[in-house]
Amino acid sequence: MNKKLLAVIFGAALMLAACGGAKEETTTTKTGTTTETAxxxxxxxxxxxxxxxxxxxxxxxxNFPALNNVGSRLSENEILNVIENGRGGMPGGLVTGEEAKEVAAWLAAKK
Known part of the structure; x- marks a missing residue:
């Protein structure tokens, strides 16, 4: 029983760790100076x-709406508002900051 519980906890920790940090970093070298942009x-x-x-x-x-055409129903700012503050059964803050803005722009293009 304890081994099963430990396996479930370990599996949950792995899943949560996999969901974090969706930023990619690229490095550009120009005449010996390294500039990093995320x-x-x-x-x-x-x-x-x-x-x-x-x-x-x-x-x-x-009960969860389609997002594959959400840009035809909501503007980028409206989508960002839903991402940040939630709506209906969706909690706010699942994505925050610059990532939320980029996701809103990407979803707004889906028409």
Missing amino acids: TVNAEKIVNSKCISCHGGNLEGQG
Whole structure:
């Protein structure tokens, strides 16, 4: 029994660790100076944080609306507001900061 509980806890910890940090870093070298820029991969964030409720193709599931055409219903700012503050059964703050802005822009383009 204890081994099963330990396995469940360990598995949950691995899943939570996999969901964090969706930033990618690239390094550009120019005449000996290294400049690092962080880019946000909105699709990767959506795949890690949204598909469990909204479906693998963002087609919607049960009470969760489709996101594959959300840009035809909501503006980028409205989508950002839902991401930050939640709406209905969706809690706010699943994605924050610059990542939330990038996800909102990416979803707004889905029409």
